[in-house]
Amino acid sequence: DQQVKQNSPSLSVQEGRISILNCDYTNSMFDYFLWYKKYPAEGPTFLISISSIKDKNEDGRFTVFLNKSAKHLSLHIVPSQPGDSAVYFCAASASTGAGSYQLTFGKGTKLSVIP
Amino acid sequence: KAGVTQTPRYLIKTRGQQVTLSCSPISGHRSVSWYQQTPGQGLQFLFEYFSETQRNKGNFPGRFSGRQFSNSRSEMNVSTLELGDSALYLCASSPGRGTQYFGPGTRLLVL
Numbered sequence: 001d002q003q004v005k006q007n008s009p010s011l012s013v014q015e016g017r018i019s020i021l022n023c024d025y026t027n028s029m030f031d032y033f034l035w036y037k038k039y040p041a042e043g044p045t046f047l048i049s050i051s052s053i054k055d056k057n058e059d060g061r062f063t064v065f066l067n068k069s070a071k072h073l074s075l076h077i078v079p080s081q082p083g084d085s086a087v088y089f090c091a092a093s094a095s096t097g098a099g100s101y102q103l104t105f106g107k108g109t110k111l112s113v114i115p
Numbered sequence: 116k117a118g119v120t121q122t123p124r125y126l127i128k129t130r131g132q133q134v135t136l137s138c139s140p141i142s143g144h145r146s147v148s149w150y151q152q153t154p155g156q157g158l159q160f161l162f163e164y165f166s167e168t169q170r171n172k173g174n175f176p177g178r179f180s181g182r183q184f185s186n187s188r189s190e191m192n193v194s195t196l197e198l199g200d201s202a203l204y205l206c207a208s209s210p211g212r213g214t215q216y217f218g219p220g221t222r223l224l225v226l
Contacts, residue, residue, distance in 0.1 A: 034214060034215075036217075041203075041219075041220075041222070042219055042220070043119070043121075043205050043207075043217035043218050043219045043220050044158075044205070044217045045217070046214055046215075046216060046217075049214055089157075089158065091158075096170075096171050100163055100165070100170040100171040101209070102148070102160050102163060102171050102173070103148070103150075103158075103160065103207075103215060104160070105150075105157055105158040105159075106157070107157040108157060
């Protein structure tokens with residue numbers, strides 16, 4: 001059972017336009033959400049996170065929106081740049097007791113920004 | 116601060132062998148987690164260590180094990196390797212909750 005889903009395996013966007021990556025989750029115990037960016041043969045790089053007590057968090061060109069009632073979050077990149085081309089993973093965490101916070105990942109969306 | 120480091124970066128083994136991978140977390144981080152990434156399954160959680168104790172474990176067979184040392188460095192071991200164990204193994208460290216910072220990974224190929 002996939003608890004974090006990224007339903008779009010790929011997305012192509014023109015340079016300068018907005019990229020919107022979507023993520024849905026099923027586990028209502030998740031209370032912290034993260035986006036990671038990954039290039040081939042490298043580890044994921046942390047981009048931005050949001051706590052369930054917020055509905056929006058911004059960091060430069062990156063904004064994450066959280067809709068708890070719909071169990072949906074999205075990552076907006078504005079403006080998109082060719083260097084943003086990578087695989088983006090959505091991840092969620094919930095305390096598993098004794099302070100442990102296991103991350104559950106979606107399967108990723110490959111973003112291609114076309115110059 | 117230096118990032119998370121993993122050694123070796125690449126490894127080739129044959130079925131039935133065992134392998135040990137190493138991870139050095141970011142200085143000051145006491146939590147180390149391990150993940151397996153395969154094309155079909157994405158990133159899957161293996162286990163997490165905190166202060167030398169395994170705090171959490173994913174749904175992997177007992178052939179996968181790990182440990183953490185007093186300096187927070189961690190190792191994971193896979194015994195009796197199978198072809199399906201070929202993957203990118205990622206280590207991540209965390210200062211506390213939520214945000215985990217990943218190393219470059221170890222690419223394991225089992226022949």
